[in-house]
Amino acid sequence: MRPPLRIVIVGGGTAGWMTAAAFSSVLKPEQREIHLIESSEIGIVGVGEATLPHIRFFNKRIGIDERELMAKTQATFKLGIEFVDWARLGDSYIHPFGAYGSRFSGLPFHQYWLRQQRRGDAAPIEDYSLAIVAARMGKFTLPSEDPSEVLSTFGYAFQFDASLYAAYLRVFSEARGVKRTDAKIVDVQLRGTDGWIESVKLDDGSLVTGDLFIDCSGFRGLLIEQALKTGYDEWTRWLPCDRAMAVPCENVGPLTPYTRATAREAGWQWRIPLQHRTGNGYVYSSQFISDDEAAARLLSRLDGKALADPRPLRFTAGRRRKTWNRNCVAIGLAGGFLEPLESTSIHLIQVAITTLLDYITGSNEFDPRIVEAYNRWIEMEYDRVRDFLILHYYATERNDTPIWNYCRTMDVPDSLRHKMELFRQRARVVTYKDGLFLEPSWLAVYFGQRVTPTAYDPLADALPPAELTSKLQAVRDQVHGAVAAMPRHEDFLAQYCPAQKPAMAGKS
């Protein structure tokens, strides 16, 4: 029997508590000893109030009750993200959590849709996606598990208050034996022989030793960078935004079951509706707008009354060269930063945690072969998300402000250029087995941002025209029929996971 693995988590934001919750739940008490150190004096960034459908697997794996989580975090449902003004001012499209139609006769649905469009007889592609139609109409219900039903063709995620999420996970983790210390770390002690982290020193002078140190300290990377000097690969040349202003406001109107990202003069603005308030933020490039102006613009474009002063954030898009270095794993912002345009922050935390849990053997002598395999995996995940994000900036026709002129004409990675070219030539989406964003996601952004195919797959011509027409019509009818029968998002929330009104609105 091995002694328990001593895991020290530095930082108690979303990343820290997600890690604590997962490790304490998945590993048996005799397999681990988990100690989380956070300082109540250091604010948390509270990254990512909007999530991706994968979070449901995470919840299931660690045993979180979805309804309870939603009620405790003022959560709403999310069927996708609406992108406004990205390719041209006035444009709007939804990146749905779900498919457009379904494959038939060996081809993806959109190939047939393109053929029908050429024949002048297709409705907009959005009409064939249940997630989009439901989102636009403010409807929601849980998906069906019967793959023959149209109600099985979508997934969902949550929009929640990240501070409440961390608080919820703290209770969850502490109930499973995670020890929490409220302290600041003043020093990191490295082992002389190999430079592994031996202990961290707290502001009360005490030392915390461990086998595995998980750096969830945020952008600064207290362990991974300040102590271990791991290095960082910057992606600012493709993702120029380096600051954000965040501010909550009062809810106005019905709660949309989707997040909105609106392209702005120097970046983009998010809008995330929760049960008790709406989260907003302006992600921008400091090259193109001043902090004061960004704050003023943000405040002028809120649905309702602002509930706090705008909070500034700074970051650099990129990834730590190794997110696992010696006996330290950086998770969350300490590992890398990709702007929350596609709600990937919490997802990348989740990937890091589950991959780490999948790879470790329980030994405290971390086999370098495992460390390297882990790093390759995480690198692949970040790189694939990066290409997808760049697409949003690059595939634009906007020339109204300098940031869009820069992005429209920038040099993008060859891998992305190839993907776009293949789509333009024959509407083919480059797919991969691992990593985020499958075919419907790429389709949504290509179509939504006017990357228009000049041809479709020649195999789509094999279907007789009458059959083509009836198949497409059937999908559309099924989608609209199913959505018509769905409850309104707010009504569904009220019976599924009503949250308590916060005691002091806006001070969450």
Place this chain on the structure above:
Amino acid sequence: MNKPVSHVAVVGADSAAWIAACALRRAFRHRELAVTVVDVAEASKPRVRWTLPSQRGMHAMLGINESEFMAATGATYRLASEHRGWQGEGSRFMHAHGELGSELSGTPFYKYLLNEAIEGRAVNGDDFSVATLAARQGRFARPMGEGDALTASFTYGFHLEEAAYGEFLRQHAAKLGIKRAGGTVVDVELDGSGAVAALRLANGERLTADLYVDCSGPQAAVIGRLAANDRDDWTQWLPCDRMLSGVMPAHSSAPALTQTTATASGWLWRAPTAAHTHGGYVYCSRFLDDDGARRALSTALSGIADLRVDSLRAGRRRNPWVRNCIAIGGAAIELEPLVGAELHAAQLGISALIELFPAAAVSAVEAAEYNRITAEYGDGLRDFTLAHYRLGAARAGAFWDAVRAAPPPPRLAHKIDLFSANGRIHMYDFESFEETDWAWLFLGARLVPSALELQIRARVAQIRPEQVAPLREYVQRLVLSMPPHMEFVRRSGARSAQT
């Protein structure tokens, strides 16, 4: 050259060429794509092939009835390969086309076997696989049922004679309206852009098409003219460069099994068809000359006759699609037949070509994507082949030292490293062989990881002997209910003759 593709010329006349022609014709029958097959001189065709289960899917796509195919070509079934001596004299292992046991405690069964091995208890995985046990006992039946049922836990490939299979496909192609040119290719005419303009045939004919599919094998009769030295050489890892083959009388109770035996300078094979027992020797000329190989093969397989020697050079073309020419099969990738993937490699090319069939004859982005995908698949096939040589205990001898001298390609090294450290099998985006295939190989080579993933170990620890023993018994009972393999082959042929 921007007109739509209406005519494809397929160069070569082995089974891969006929499959390519039939598949293209069938896929684009709605636009009446014209396909012409043109032979090449001096094509070297293998005498026997053993194939992967993907051949079944290709037959379905081509509209080929399996019983008819079996009866017409004298093919037999193939449930597994048995590899002897690869990890030293006396070593042997099976690689079956099927599951290794079935999932217990939410964990693949091979993880249980790995844990037993780590704990020092030897458990033979073969006893838990319908396919291996049936192959050992000379039995066969087609899989039945769905999902997790043991009766659906395996699949199969074939042993087939190239000449008979090629002839069967030629007749099938004729039924599909595929034309055959009257002469062999003697020259390739290029246009100013470096694309193929026409093929000159021995009968004086000048054949033009929109796309040229080069299935001429290693001679790369067409694409070799467009790009001469565009090759990733694999001989540092796979140095075998000679292949001797011959035939013996048929064995009336042959199992649905391909056998390979490692020797001091390469490996021998034995593969049954209805009419013959085929045998051969793949070896490296640096360590063994042809006469020595003949003697060794005749000693190992007594009665082997009609010996023929071919050469091979492991590697793949970096850009199998150049301009309006697509190399498929041996013209694109050369690999010794150890894992039976030659026709499979051709199929990957054919499927990718159908998926990326260009609107116009010259289309750069489709070619780039085709080259990217087939390269990954090709490297995966190389790695799986190479793994047989490199996993587990090393055989002694100069040839085997040479085989293991170069560090393995990084993607294989990564896979072996992670498995050795925690028993996890990393799968890349495009791989023909699946996690279970790699598990057969790792377990077969007795590569025992130093530890198991913590969470898997926790689940494996919950597996009770009373869950394992019934699985073994059920597999045994199921196999005993299967008819002898050759009887199944004969009955299947008889059924086809009646219809």
